Amino acid sequence: MSTNSYASSHPAHHILSVLVQNRPGVLARVSGLFARRGYNIFSLAVAPTEDPMLSRITIVVDVESAPLEQVVKQLFKLVDVVKISELDPRRSVERELLMATVRVPAEDRGQVVELTNIFEGKILAVGVEAITVSLDGSPDKLDDFEELLRGYGIVELQRTGRVALPKLDKEARLKAVKHGKAS
């Protein structure tokens, strides 16, 4: 069973981007609103933003839209929550990081290295019987990579959960180019 691809393929998955005050207890308040309704959080990423007073929590949940609307409204009532946006997967850029240690005898190691190179991933560590690789990219790409690695025997795997920002529309992209910020 590949639970990883579930959130990316399942239509009920929603990405919430929640800007919160960077304070103790905030994460518990936010996650508590999902827990008390029996909703599972699929992935969650938290880190401070450009303003160290604020953190951004990116939450992926698979909930139908109607109950989600109520959770979002309740989230917004939390005193520490400053802003919430629901990101439409089609109109946002999503990134995630995967790290995996794969058990592979020295003679087959080349195959894993090759696979990692094809995906433009990195080799982080090499041992006699195992290799640790990493890959960042869209969650879909990570799903595919993980699937292929499985064939070799994954010893340990960690994904960060996705972070996301809205896609820039054309106008905004052009503006960014003018300011020399486009990459």
Next chain:
Amino acid sequence: MTQKITGAQALIRALELENVDTIFGLPGGCILPAYDPLLDSPIRHILVRHEQGAGHMAEGYAHVTGRPGVAMVTSGPAATNMVTPLCDAYMDSIPMICITGQVPTTAIGTDAFQECDTVGITRSVTKHNELIMSADDVPLMVRQAFHIATTGRPGPVLLDLPKDVLQNSMTWHWPSDEEVLDSLPGYKPVSKGHPRMIKEAARMILDAKQPILYAGGGILKARAADALRELAELIDTPVVTTLMARGAFPDDHPLCLGMPGMHGNATAITAMQKSDLLITLGARFDDRITGKVATFAPDAKIIHVDIDPAEQGKVRRPDVPIVGDCRLVIEEIIKAIKDLLNGGEKQQDISAWKSRVSGWREQFPLYYPTNEPGEALKPQYCLEQLRDGAPEGTILCSGVGQHQMWSSQYWKFNEPYTWVNSGGLGTMGFSVPAAIGAKVGRPDRTVWAVDGDGCFQMTAQELVTASVERIPIKVAILNNSYLGMVRQWQEMFYEERYSEVYLSPELPDFVKWAESMGCIGIRVESPEEVQPAIEKANSIDDRSVVVEFRVDAGEKVFPMVPAGFSNDDVLLHPDQNNRREFLR
């Protein structure tokens, strides 16, 4: 102004600056440092017999004054004893500040004596809570707490204060309004309604043929009773007042239909059901009001005014959602309607609707079979007598159960803030402490608590508090020897299989118990004794009085919309059933 004081002194000074006149509480190890400066403060402390009592007293105080009630207790078991009142206040949007002691910051997380994760435990039953980690933060956090508790949709806020934070010294600084607002970037309650929505609401109101004003507790929170009355009279439209809104519109007003819902009267229930426009003001489509949601008021358009955006569309999609303070929004709607009328628009003729509603009222008054001589005393009769004997302006509190529903049904609430009850959580044991808190808030008023024999036994010890602190209240126990409401459900829905609902007619001896707590105790067993007992109780105002009414155990609350039933299928009193067809 670089004056050094302790965190505890800062706490008490901050409470004084927030105009706190009373704290309900009980000390213990971790909160000890805060009780010392209290000795030198003008704030009155009321020492309770159980922390739950402190919480309900703070609620009762807040109910009748509109100001936040304050409770202060120690850590661990005292904090857990506060969970019920916090949840109660949260459900009924009562402004309340709860201060708990905590083990020293260095001991947090070590399972220290009387340590519990108070902010964790109370997170989902408070509007907000904070663990204060530095004495310097005390004034700002107190100001934030009062601001959050009293603005937007009111609610309880808890501050957890570790002992060392109370003991440490700090530099006093009282933050300005601006500092408070800046420190809360995520908290911006809306108060003014959207002008376009208000216009739309006004137009919809003029176009409605069968409108009903559906008034909830938000009217009282927003102090909007006068505005509601003006609106109702302007559009000549009947008003229903929910359990939380009793008194928000005078019961003796010709437009008042009284309480809808599970034990509402048939007219209020049916008028909502048949309405084509529910003008919803500070109400939240609670399941006790709607019955089966899918069949609730099927033809009604919905205007929904609520200060809490999360209430919009939670149960029923509104046609016109208006987020804002009820009073401000109603005043704007009145203005918008007057503008339309001045511009030559006309309100639909609703006289046919009103006469239909009057027809229901005539056919379906509240009903109970009157006492025959020698028969057991009817609880409804006791309530009618209490009501008729009550001095002007009496505040009525109640517990939870049959007696609560009869109280709401049979009392005449003609003034806002004269009804104190536990609506959302339905907390047995609420009434005695809430009545004490109400009496502290309004010492000029007579305060009656109507209680069940079951409820009374949960918090009665607070009558000791009332006696010692000289807070004279009056308690009417409707003693039916049963957990009556549960008995009623077992009779009606479990084939009269009574399981664990029988209390005892003789135990406890309520009169002796009352006397042992410094109160006057009176027992009433027959209809003739009712009036004299009430008269006597009303004549005593130097101590609390407990009147035990031994009432008919078999009496049931009607009408009733059983859980999961449609409001169309409201069960009337069996004696009224032959008239059912008139409900169409």
